[in-house]
Amino acid sequence: MTKTLRNFSGRILLVGCGNMAGAMLDRWLAAGLDPAAVAIVDPFATPREGIAQYAALGEWIAAGGSADWIMLGMKPQQLGDVADELGPQVGNDVHLLSILAGVSLTDLAARFPEARAQVRILPNLAARIGAGVSAVASLGRADDKAVTSLLKPLGHVTALADDSTMDLVTAFTGSxxxxxxxxxxxxxxxxxxxxxxxxxxxxxxxxxxxxxxxxxxxxxxxxxxxxxxxxxxxxxxxxxxxxxxxxxxxxxxxxxxxxxxxxxxxxxxxxxxxxx
CATH class of the missing domain: 1.10.3730.10 (ProC C-terminal domain-like)
Structure with missing residues (x-):
């Protein structure tokens, strides 16, 4: 499968853009992802040319923000607050992606039940240079081809039947x-x-x-x-x-x-x- 994202369609929102999410984003941009299709909610993220950045979810929502792909990359402890505010924006056409350590697909489905799919991704920092490892598992109606095309520029992708071993994979490849x-x-x-x-x-x-x-x-x-x-x-x-x-x-x-x-x-x- 090609590693370019020049033809990737859909708007992407990153809720949290620290070291890991930032490494993924930078690799996606290097692979040709259109910056205009990306928005970031994170007051501390490094600004990136062409990408709209908001200090809080409320600002993004007030600006009429919408997304086809929403990736959670903040601290796991913030999930409750984020879900309360973001939940109404996650409709049945949205892929809800998560790189949150310890947060299961069942947890995500409970917080975002209307999402088209809940997708749990475990990447590692070598994604920054396209040499990472990403384990992925999903619930719902995930577009597996589109998910894989998004992850392929980051490096090796392993699809898991479920996320029952994801805590170990988090330790094994993520850490x-x-x-x-x-x-x-x-x-x-x-x-x-x-x-x-x-x-x-x-x-x-x-x-x-x-x-x-x-x-x-x-x-x-x-x-x-x-x-x-x-x-x-x-x-x-x-x-x-x-x-x-x-x-x-x-x-x-x-x-x-x-x-x-x-x-x-x-x-x-x-x-x-x-x-x-």
Missing amino acids: GPAFVFRLIEAYASAGERLGLSSDDALALAIATFGGSTALLADSGEKPGTLVTQVASKGGTTQAGLDVLDEGGQLVALMTNVLRAARDRGRELADIARGEG
Whole structure:
């Protein structure tokens, strides 16, 4: 499917345009989306040429605003207030999109029952350069082709049968870039502690991680297969692997990291429903 949005039809409203929603928007604009078809409700968003921006929903509504696609990108805790004000504007011709952590399709359907479809999207920050991962699930009469065409410029798209695993996906791919950045930072810091300059350590760490993931993606091999191609018995690589693999500590650590992020997503869902 083409990644251009030059022929994408419909007006888009972004309610909240922080780091993630802003990254998506910037990629859409780079892919040819008409700025005149976009409006933003966010008093703190970076202004973008040709895009109408409002400090509050009331201003957008008073200006006669209407949209075919409405994407929620504010804090999940604000869902109740936003739904009260926005609900009457979401008719049966509107796709209601959400990137809100922890807010389920059932929650969205309860808040916006008249929408043509409720679509839950879990993107990640690499969408900014078209190398992101977006998981998507929907309720209602979603135009799947149009939804996919909107997400394709952001990178890889995975359609889920439902959103029952979305809290885990939020942790796994949505939060994942931050975990990877932290691993790279730690790798560089270790190199610096052992004698590299800070600049050299970071540059080498970025190149090592980037080259390794590119090789893995290109090879079609399992990670373990490539590990055996780098490591030799009794060699330097194996000495390091022995530390990483001791007692299954690395897998245990990453499991705990993902569990904490997943569980926080569930807590945010409770807060959004007024139960937290």
